[in-house]
Amino acid sequence: MSNLFKRYFELIPINNINSFSPDNGVDIINFIIPPVAGAALPTHELIINGKLEVDVDTDTAYPSASAPRVGVAGTQLVGIDNVCGIEGVVMKVDITSRNGNVLIEQRQNASLISKWKKGVLSNEDLRVGKQNNQLVCGNRVLNSTQMLTRNEPNEGIPFAFKIPAGFFVDNTSMINLNAIGGIEIKIQLQSTAQFLMNVDNNFGTQLGVNATYRLKDVKLFGRYQFMTPNALAGMNGVSFKQIANTMNTIQSSNETLALAPQVNSLDKIVYIYQPNSDTRNNRATNGVSCNQLVGLDNYRVSFNGVLLPYDFPIENKTALGDLPADSSEKDRRPGDAEQCYHFITAMNGNYPPIHSLANCINVARANADNYGVLTADPATSKPTNYYGNNVDGIGVSYQYGFRGYSVPMVSDMTQLQVVSQVKTSNAVVPAAIRDQVQTQNAFVVFNTELNYANLQVTK
Numbered sequence: 001m002s003n004l005f006k007r008y009f010e011l012i013p014i015n016n017i018n019s020f021s022p023d024n025g026v027d028i029i030n031f032i033i034p035p036v037a038g039a040a041l042p043t044h045e046l047i048i049n050g051k052l053e054v055d056v057d058t059d060t061a062y063p064s065a066s067a068p069r070v071g072v073a074g075t076q077l078v079g080i081d082n083v084c085g086i087e088g089v090v091m092k093v094d095i096t097s098r099n100g101n102v103l104i105e106q107r108q109n110a111s112l113i114s115k116w117k118k119g120v121l122s123n124e125d126l127r128v129g130k131q132n133n134q135l136v137c138g139n140r141v142l143n144s145t146q147m148l149t150r151n152e153p154n155e156g157i158p159f160a161f162k163i164p165a166g167f168f169v170d171n172t173s174m175i176n177l178n179a180i181g182g183i184e185i186k187i188q189l190q191s192t193a194q195f196l197m198n199v200d201n202n203f204g205t206q207l208g209v210n211a212t213y214r215l216k217d218v219k220l221f222g223r224y225q226f227m228t229p230n231a232l233a234g235m236n237g238v239s240f241k242q243i244a245n246t247m248n249t250i251q252s253s254n255e256t257l258a259l260a261p262q263v264n265s266l267d268k269i270v271y272i273y274q275p276n277s278d279t280r281n282n283r284a285t286n287g288v289s290c291n292q293l294v295g296l297d298n299y300r301v302s303f304n305g306v307l308l309p310y311d312f313p314i315e316n317k318t319a320l321g322d323l324p325a326d327s328s329e330k331d332r333r334p335g336d337a338e339q340c341y342h343f344i345t346a347m348n349g350n351y352p353p354i355h356s357l358a359n360c361i362n363v364a365r366a367n368a369d370n371y372g373v374l375t376a377d378p379a380t381s382k383p384t385n386y387y388g389n390n391v392d393g394i395g396v397s398y399q400y401g402f403r404g405y406s407v408p409m410v411s412d413m414t415q416l417q418v419v420s421q422v423k424t425s426n427a428v429v430p431a432a433i434r435d436q437v438q439t440q441n442a443f444v445v446f447n448t449e450l451n452y453a454n455l456q457v458t459k
Contacts, residue, residue: 002231007039011220021214022189029187031220032098035177039224040232043168043175048187050218051156052086052136054078054148054196058210064149077199078207079145081288081388083126083357085137086159087114088195088288089215092188093165099181102455105167109245111190113443114164115288116272119347119391122355123362126389134160140387141199156216163187167450171240174225176232179452189215194280194287201382202375207283239449241267242459249276250293250438253424256417257440263459265406265447268346271394271416276437286385291366292392293438295321295421295429296339301396302415309400314339320367321426329371332428333364339394346395349403357391366390370430383432394418406447416442 013020014030021027029048033041056062062078081088090110096103107113121131123139131137136159138144147157162169163185177183189195192213198206248257250273259269273293279285298315300307320334340358345351347358365387368374372381394416399405421429422438448459 002228004226004228006223006225008221008223013218018218019214019216020189020218021212022191023212024214027189029189029215029218031185033177033183033185033220033222035182036224037178038229038232039177039226040174040235041177041183042223042225043171046168046220046222047160047162048218048220049158049160051158051216052089052148052213053150053156053216054211054213056211057208061151061153062149064146064151075203076205077142077145077203078148078211079141079197079199079385080136080148080195081115081197081286082138082141082144083118083121083388083391084111084115084288085131085135085144086161087111087135087164089189089213090114090164090187091190091194093163094186095165095167096184097180097182097455098184099455101184104180104183104450104457105165105240105242107165107243109441110164111194112272112288112290112441113243113245116270116290116347116391116393116443119290119344119357120353120355121357123357123389125355139389141385145199154216166241166243166448167238171238173235173238175238176235176452178232179235180450180455185220190287191281193283196283197286197385198283199386200375200377200384201284202372202377202380202384211283236453237449237451239447241445242448244444244446246442246444248440248442250418250420250422250440253422254417254419256415258413258415259442259444260411260413261409261444261446262411263444263446264408264410265459266398266409267406267445267447268349268395268397268399269414270346270443270445272441272443273393274439274441275433276439278436279439285383286388289366289388290391290393291370292336292363293394293418293420293422294433295319295424295426296334296336297321297419297421299339299394299419300417302417304412305415309396309398310342314342321421321424321429323428325428327428329373330368331364332367332371333360336363340392342397343393343395346397349397349399357389362387362390363392366392367430370433383430
């Protein structure tokens with residue numbers, strides 16, 4: 001029998017402090033997992049836990065008496081994205097081998113990746129289970145608002161989440177720690193303005209410059225799996241999925257953008273769009289919103305100049321911009337069934353899905369937030385952030401319907417043409433979004449392998 005026994009461990013950060021904040025103190029959490037003779041590391045039980053505390057002003061906790069009091073203008077409503085939850089605090093993850101300090105993986109835009117990867121959940125999944133109890137999620141933003149409150153100085157909301165990196169989450173086997181000399185993990189936190197947000201920008205009391213959050217009593221929990229020497233010697237490497245982000249901008253209603261993945265084993269490309277001017281580091285917006293490109297009418301995908309894998313345009317029948325001007329802003333949604341089909345197929349790796357956040361209810365709620373019609377203050381109509389549930393975009397799966405299939409794209413080029421309402425005068429789509437240049441995040445998901453012999457990661 002190759003597996004002998006297991007032993008659990010709990011590590012504290014090597015920073016040797018118990019409080020981390022992007023504003024006051026240290027914003028990088030640093031762990032080292034040392035090698036243990038005869039042991040491998042199964043990563044599905046590797047969990048970071050601690051407490052989250054939010055201050056709405058200098059040394060001023062967010063009291064439960066203040067929130068959520070929906071419908072009372074002047075009430076301070078503070079929230080975080082209800083889908084991303086606590087994983088929204090992570091900006092970047094660096095994983096290095098202690099043997100020569102070799103970089104194994106670096107995940108940029110970690111919180112945005114965590115958001116769209118949760119598109120395989122449902123609204124109900126966010127309300128119950130580990131999402132709600134461990135990851136500070138909910139079926140709407142006001143659920144997370146109540147969790148952020150505290151009445152005692154050291155109360156805080158407990159959390160537990162997996163390190164958002166492919167090496168730990170999307171691998172195929174245990175890790176031979178002795179072969180790489182142990183692992184060092186650096187987790188960089190998001191800014192306060194990127195993590196926290198105002199739920200309703202129409203109310204008088206909003207987040208100020210002194211608002212902050214902190215993670216306290218952070219620990220890394222996991223276990224060692226002790227194995228026979230022959231079994232350990234047979235572990236020559238580990239395969240896992242990495243995600244790279246190529247950012248471009250959509251500056252007009254008809255754009256064609258090119259991308260060269262430069263990988264040997266491409267899984268899929270997921271395109272996520274965000275308003276360029278006011279999304280990041282802005283307390284008035286949801287920094288990890290994943291709404292569809294505003295007024296998307298149709299798109300085409302090509303491979304080296306040939307329409308592939310679809311030899312036809314993907315059209316929205318009817319597009320949001322084609323709806324009647326007198327249609328209800330609270331319920332507007334496009335006829336985007338085919339686009340959703342391909343997006344969901346890319347996220348899941350197959351179709352049909354069991355659950356998905358890409359659905360007509362979430363699209364309508366996201367549009368209503370952007371129109372500003374959900375506010376309890378009828379005198380104003382600034383955009384709101386009551387729902388972060390919508391996970392939508394453009395997805396292209398290169399598995400061609402075969403689970404586990406991938407395509408080599410070392411020197412090839414993909415192109416995406418999108419027709420939308422960006423920078424138009426269409427009065428039906430949300431003007432606050434329409435009038436901005438849009439950031440296109442092209443998340444390239446590909447297979448890689450770490451070879452223990454030379455500590456090289458092939459992609």
